[in-house]
Amino acid sequence: MQDVVILGGGLAGLVSALELARAGHGVVLVERKTYPFHKVCGEYVSNEVRPYLESLGVDLAGFGAANINRIQISSPSGQLLESQLDLGGFGISRYKLDYELYKLCEAAGVRFMLGKAVEDVTTQTGLQHKPDFRHHITLNTGETLESRLVIGAFGKRSRLDKSLDRAFIRASSPYVGVKYHVLMNFPDDVIALHNFRDGYCGMSAIEDGKYCVCYLTTRANLRQFGNIPDMEQAVLHRNPHLKQVFDNATFLYDKPEVINEISFAPKRAVENHILMAGDSAGLITPLCGNGMAMAIHGAKLASQLSDRYLRGNLSRVELESRYQHAWSARFARRLWVGRTVQRLFGNERLTEAAVWAFGAFRPALRGLMRQTHGEVLR
Numbered sequence: 001m002q003d004v005v006i007l008g009g010g011l012a013g014l015v016s017a018l019e020l021a022r023a024g025h026g027v028v029l030v031e032r033k034t035y036p037f038h039k040v041c042g043e044y045v046s047n048e049v050r051p052y053l054e055s056l057g058v059d060l061a062g063f064g065a066a067n068i069n070r071i072q073i074s075s076p077s078g079q080l081l082e083s084q085l086d087l088g089g090f091g092i093s094r095y096k097l098d099y100e101l102y103k104l105c106e107a108a109g110v111r112f113m114l115g116k117a118v119e120d121v122t123t124q125t126g127l128q129h130k131p132d133f134r135h136h137i138t139l140n141t142g143e144t145l146e147s148r149l150v151i152g153a154f155g156k157r158s159r160l161d162k163s164l165d166r167a168f169i170r171a172s173s174p175y176v177g178v179k180y181h182v183l184m185n186f187p188d189d190v191i192a193l194h195n196f197r198d199g200y201c202g203m204s205a206i207e208d209g210k211y212c213v214c215y216l217t218t219r220a221n222l223r224q225f226g227n228i229p230d231m232e233q234a235v236l237h238r239n240p241h242l243k244q245v246f247d248n249a250t251f252l253y254d255k256p257e258v259i260n261e262i263s264f265a266p267k268r269a270v271e272n273h274i275l276m277a278g279d280s281a282g283l284i285t286p287l288c289g290n291g292m293a294m295a296i297h298g299a300k301l302a303s304q305l306s307d308r309y310l311r312g313n314l315s316r317v318e319l320e321s322r323y324q325h326a327w328s329a330r331f332a333r334r335l336w337v338g339r340t341v342q343r344l345f346g347n348e349r350l351t352e353a354a355v356w357a358f359g360a361f362r363p364a365l366r367g368l369m370r371q372t373h374g375e376v377l378r
Contacts, residue, residue: 004017005149008280009098011296012291012298012302015101025064029113043092043206043214045091049292049293057103069189074194076351116140118154120160133149134146135150156262157261166267168267171265174221175218177259178217180252269328292327307351
């Protein structure tokens with residue numbers, strides 16, 4: 001029987017695996033893809049987690065991560081405002097960052113099961129007076145695993161969410177995410193958020209002189225025009241800043257990375273005795289630019305409490321209760337602020353008014369950004 005099985009090999013899964021393996025526990029990580037691979041992600045990381053990532057052995061400067069300290073926001077008509085970022089951040093592709101964490105995990109002794117998906121997880125809780133938790137994990141290959149603990153880090157939306165009958169999965173979500181890597185003439189210390197009808201597009205520098213261009217829109221927008229290029233031409237190009245990018249940038253993908261039915265509905269951090277981490281526990285709206293930092297921060301929290309449980313210093317009830325409480329204390333307000341702010345964007349008139357208001361009252365914009373970020377993690 002394994003100590004820990006981690007479901008999903010994104011940032012939250014990899015960081016949890018690395019911490020627990022280095023603490024001496026037997027860790028298996030199941031990931032349906034093989035490294036390295038691209039993911040739909042804005043690829044901007046708040047500096048709140050930079051010291052911690054570097055302490056794990058990730059050489060961000062050596063990888064050429066872009067240092068970002070300014071933000072630009074435009075309305076659908078092109079009205080533009082700019083502000084300094086109090087804490088700042090850095091840009092690095094998931095292709096690069098996840099692969100480097102994967103190699104650190106391999107060196108730490110994590111056992112990877114790649115190219116495989118989890119079909120189901122069941123839990124045996126043992127006797128009432130002395131619970132003996134055993135998780136049984138079934139893979140799509142027919143293989144099974146057994147572990148003392150399971151951490152769910154399988155991302156924004158998964159078949160496993162349906163298998164676990166999680167509340168948020170019962171309702172469809174209208175959102176679609178699209179990502180490109182491009183070469184373009186743009187400052188490498190700026191993250192831009194360009195709005196358009198029923199959506200917004202973030203873009204910032206990553207390593208090797210490349211830029212990430214990632215946008216969120218609705219399936220209704222896509223259905224209206226039939227395909228992604230025609231929708232971009234009809235909707236995104238109405239913002240002159242986006243039109244300039246799409247007209248002049250060199251696109252490095254044959255086709256974009258796309259993800260459907262992204263849900264920002266509240267989730268629980270513990271479901272069916274599985275500790276959820278990263279987007280599996282809660283997804284912050286992309287306009288806040290803090291999802292990667294939250295995944296890393298949440299993984300550290302999950303691994304610290306899991307280590308205490310595996311060493312016998314916490315009961316299972318204490319583990320689950322403390323994790324849910326600590327996760328909510330750190331992230332619930334950020335998620336609520338993100339959902340609330342998102343309502344200001346998408347409707348063209350409301351977005352124009354919001355950009356004008358934030359431009360007229362810059363302290364309000366910076367105060368809002370602080371509400372979606374946390375203290376520096378070391």
